Amino acid sequence: MQIDPKQPTTKNPPEMFAGDVWLDPIAAPREPGQTMTVAMVRFTPGARTAWHSHAKGQTLHVTDGVALVGTRDGRVVELHPGQTLYTPPGEEHWHGATPDDFTAHLAMLDNAQDPATTTTWLEHVADDEYHRP
Known part of the structure; x- marks a missing residue:
């Protein structure tokens, strides 16, 4: 058995995230x-990944708040505490x-065999993509 010390909270970089x-x-x-x-991962209102x-x-x-998840086909779904979503390998979202x-999840x-390829970061989400109904 091993108890790990708490790791510090870090702010995610603006190259990959909009907002706090x-x-x-x-x-x-x-x-x-x-x-x-x-x-x-905790997001302030309006914050999102690229x-x-x-x-x-x-x-x-x-775990908390209301989350949004968007896909390239234009769909944006709303998730609430207790709900779980899976995105398959390679799906851009x-x-x-x-x-x-606020939301937290x-x-x-x-991890991929080469950790540098575990996540492929792309462009920021445009405001019209984020605000889709």
Whole structure:
């Protein structure tokens, strides 16, 4: 058994996020063959990721507030605490808070063999993409 010390909260970089987004690491691979990474991510109202995809997919579990997730086909879904969303490998998407609500979610993903390719970051989400009904 091992108890890890709390890691510091970090602010996510503006190259990949719009608005204030904070990350608390929870779990990272420890043993050979393990690949799972887990983090608590908190978004202020209106904050969101840039477009991105994950080599092995991503699971988001909303813990607080109201979250939005958008896909390239123009769909934007709203998620509430207790709901879980999975984006498959390679699916370009964004996620964040609504304009009026904070949100927090657990982000869970498996690292790719080359960690630099785990997440592919793309352009920022345009305001009209974010504000779609």
